[in-house]
Amino acid sequence: MARRSVLVAALAAAALAACSNEQPPAQPAFEQVYTVRGIIRGLPTPDRPNLDLQIQHEAIPEFINGAGEQAGMRAMTMPFPTIAEGVSLDALHEGDKVRFTFGVVWEQGQNTGRRIPHWTVTAIEPLPPETELTFSSVPEPEPRPEPDSP
Numbered sequence: 001m002a003r004r005s006v007l008v009a010a011l012a013a014a015a016l017a018a019c020s021n022e023q024p025p026a027q028p029a030f031e032q033v034y035t036v037r038g039i040i041r042g043l044p045t046p047d048r049p050n051l052d053l054q055i056q057h058e059a060i061p062e063f064i065n066g067a068g069e070q071a072g073m074r075a076m077t078m079p080f081p082t083i084a085e086g087v088s089l090d091a092l093h094e095g096d097k098v099r100f101t102f103g104v105v106w107e108q109g110q111n112t113g114r115r116i117p118h119w120t121v122t123a124i125e126p127l128p129p130e131t132e133l134t135f136s137s138v139p140e141p142e143p144r145p146e147p148d149s150p
Protein backbone atom coordinates (compact mmCIF):
# COMPACT_ATOMS: atom_id res chain seq x y z
CA MET A 1 0.00 0.00 0.00
CA ALA A 2 2.70 2.45 1.00
CA ARG A 3 4.73 1.42 -2.01
CA ARG A 4 1.77 2.06 -4.31
CA SER A 5 1.17 5.50 -2.79
CA VAL A 6 4.80 6.41 -3.38
CA LEU A 7 4.53 5.28 -6.97
CA VAL A 8 1.33 7.26 -7.54
CA ALA A 9 2.94 10.34 -6.03
CA ALA A 10 5.98 9.89 -8.25
CA LEU A 11 3.80 9.53 -11.34
CA ALA A 12 1.80 12.61 -10.38
CA ALA A 13 5.01 14.57 -9.93
CA ALA A 14 6.26 13.35 -13.29
CA ALA A 15 2.98 14.33 -14.97
CA LEU A 16 3.17 17.76 -13.36
CA ALA A 17 6.74 18.20 -14.52
CA ALA A 18 5.73 17.15 -18.03
CA CYS A 19 2.85 19.64 -18.08
CA SER A 20 5.04 22.54 -16.99
CA ASN A 21 7.45 21.97 -19.89
CA GLU A 22 6.61 24.41 -22.64
CA GLN A 23 8.44 22.39 -25.26
CA PRO A 24 8.13 18.69 -24.42
CA PRO A 25 10.65 16.41 -26.14
CA ALA A 26 9.38 14.66 -29.24
CA GLN A 27 7.97 11.29 -28.19
CA PRO A 28 5.90 8.65 -29.90
CA ALA A 29 2.27 8.98 -28.89
CA PHE A 30 1.63 5.81 -26.93
CA GLU A 31 -1.94 4.65 -26.64
CA GLN A 32 -1.18 3.08 -23.27
CA VAL A 33 1.72 3.12 -20.84
CA TYR A 34 2.28 0.50 -18.13
CA THR A 35 4.74 0.28 -15.27
CA VAL A 36 5.39 -3.33 -14.36
CA ARG A 37 7.79 -5.45 -12.29
CA GLY A 38 9.63 -8.49 -13.53
CA ILE A 39 12.86 -10.44 -13.93
CA ILE A 40 15.28 -10.03 -16.82
CA ARG A 41 15.43 -13.30 -18.78
CA GLY A 42 17.42 -12.11 -21.78
CA LEU A 43 19.64 -9.19 -22.68
CA PRO A 44 21.53 -8.01 -25.74
CA THR A 45 25.25 -8.38 -25.11
CA PRO A 46 28.31 -7.00 -26.92
CA ASP A 47 28.86 -10.34 -28.67
CA ARG A 48 25.12 -10.86 -29.36
CA PRO A 49 23.74 -7.32 -29.87
CA ASN A 50 20.71 -8.56 -31.81
CA LEU A 51 19.18 -10.35 -28.84
CA ASP A 52 15.98 -8.79 -27.53
CA LEU A 53 15.49 -7.68 -23.99
CA GLN A 54 13.28 -10.42 -22.49
CA ILE A 55 11.42 -9.83 -19.26
CA GLN A 56 9.28 -12.20 -17.24
CA HIS A 57 6.69 -9.75 -15.97
CA GLU A 58 3.99 -9.89 -13.35
CA ALA A 59 0.34 -9.85 -14.40
CA ILE A 60 -0.94 -6.52 -15.76
CA PRO A 61 -4.64 -6.45 -14.77
CA GLU A 62 -5.16 -2.98 -16.28
CA PHE A 63 -3.81 -4.01 -19.71
CA ILE A 64 -6.00 -2.78 -22.61
CA ASN A 65 -6.06 -5.06 -25.65
CA GLY A 66 -6.23 -4.09 -29.33
CA ALA A 67 -10.01 -3.93 -29.21
CA GLY A 68 -9.84 -1.37 -26.41
CA GLU A 69 -11.03 -3.81 -23.76
CA GLN A 70 -9.43 -4.14 -20.34
CA ALA A 71 -8.50 -7.74 -20.92
CA GLY A 72 -5.51 -7.84 -18.60
CA MET A 73 -2.26 -9.58 -19.41
CA ARG A 74 -1.17 -12.67 -17.53
CA ALA A 75 2.30 -13.03 -16.13
CA MET A 76 4.63 -14.15 -18.92
CA THR A 77 8.06 -13.82 -20.44
CA MET A 78 7.97 -11.51 -23.42
CA PRO A 79 10.47 -9.80 -25.71
CA PHE A 80 10.87 -6.03 -25.81
CA PRO A 81 12.77 -5.38 -29.04
CA THR A 82 12.48 -1.58 -28.87
CA ILE A 83 14.26 0.45 -26.22
CA ALA A 84 13.65 4.19 -26.14
CA GLU A 85 16.57 6.51 -26.81
CA GLY A 86 18.41 7.38 -23.63
CA VAL A 87 17.41 4.18 -21.81
CA SER A 88 20.49 2.14 -20.96
CA LEU A 89 20.57 -1.59 -20.27
CA ASP A 90 24.30 -1.51 -19.50
CA ALA A 91 23.99 -1.92 -15.74
CA LEU A 92 21.49 -4.79 -15.96
CA HIS A 93 22.07 -8.55 -15.91
CA GLU A 94 20.01 -11.65 -16.53
CA GLY A 95 18.16 -12.56 -13.35
CA ASP A 96 17.93 -8.95 -12.13
CA LYS A 97 14.58 -7.90 -10.73
CA VAL A 98 13.42 -4.65 -12.29
CA ARG A 99 10.63 -2.15 -12.48
CA PHE A 100 10.11 -0.95 -16.02
CA THR A 101 7.75 1.16 -18.07
CA PHE A 102 6.62 0.43 -21.60
CA GLY A 103 4.40 2.26 -24.04
CA VAL A 104 2.11 0.57 -26.55
CA VAL A 105 1.32 1.57 -30.12
CA TRP A 106 -1.26 -0.53 -31.96
CA GLU A 107 -0.94 -1.01 -35.70
CA GLN A 108 -3.60 -2.39 -38.02
CA GLY A 109 -2.68 -5.87 -39.26
CA GLN A 110 -2.28 -6.31 -43.02
CA ASN A 111 -4.63 -9.21 -43.64
CA THR A 112 -6.63 -9.54 -40.49
CA GLY A 113 -8.76 -6.99 -38.71
CA ARG A 114 -6.65 -7.44 -35.62
CA ARG A 115 -4.41 -4.74 -34.28
CA ILE A 116 -0.80 -5.64 -33.55
CA PRO A 117 0.97 -4.15 -30.54
CA HIS A 118 4.43 -2.59 -30.61
CA TRP A 119 6.12 -2.19 -27.24
CA THR A 120 8.73 0.42 -26.37
CA VAL A 121 10.57 0.33 -23.06
CA THR A 122 10.83 3.93 -21.83
CA ALA A 123 12.34 3.33 -18.37
CA ILE A 124 13.91 0.47 -16.43
CA GLU A 125 15.46 0.34 -12.97
CA PRO A 126 16.73 -2.50 -10.80
CA LEU A 127 14.81 -3.60 -7.71
CA PRO A 128 16.42 -5.07 -4.57
CA PRO A 129 17.17 -8.79 -5.05
CA GLU A 130 14.92 -9.67 -2.11
CA THR A 131 11.88 -8.12 -3.82
CA GLU A 132 9.09 -10.70 -3.94
CA LEU A 133 7.42 -10.99 -7.32
CA THR A 134 4.29 -12.97 -8.20
CA PHE A 135 3.98 -14.79 -11.49
CA SER A 136 0.51 -16.20 -11.05
CA SER A 137 -0.79 -17.66 -14.32
CA VAL A 138 -4.33 -16.63 -13.46
CA PRO A 139 -5.32 -13.36 -15.12
CA GLU A 140 -6.86 -10.94 -12.67
CA PRO A 141 -8.66 -8.26 -14.69
CA GLU A 142 -10.76 -7.12 -11.71
CA PRO A 143 -9.56 -6.60 -8.15
CA ARG A 144 -11.52 -8.99 -5.97
CA PRO A 145 -13.17 -7.65 -2.80
CA GLU A 146 -11.68 -8.94 0.44
CA PRO A 147 -14.28 -11.22 2.05
CA ASP A 148 -13.04 -10.34 5.52
CA SER A 149 -12.94 -6.58 5.12
CA PRO A 150 -15.35 -4.68 7.35
Ligand SMILES: [Cu+2]
Pocket: 057, 073, 074, 075, 076, 077, 078
Ligand atom coordinates in the same frame (compact mmCIF):
# COMPACT_ATOMS: atom_id res chain seq x y z
CU1 LIG B 1 3.25 -9.77 -21.55
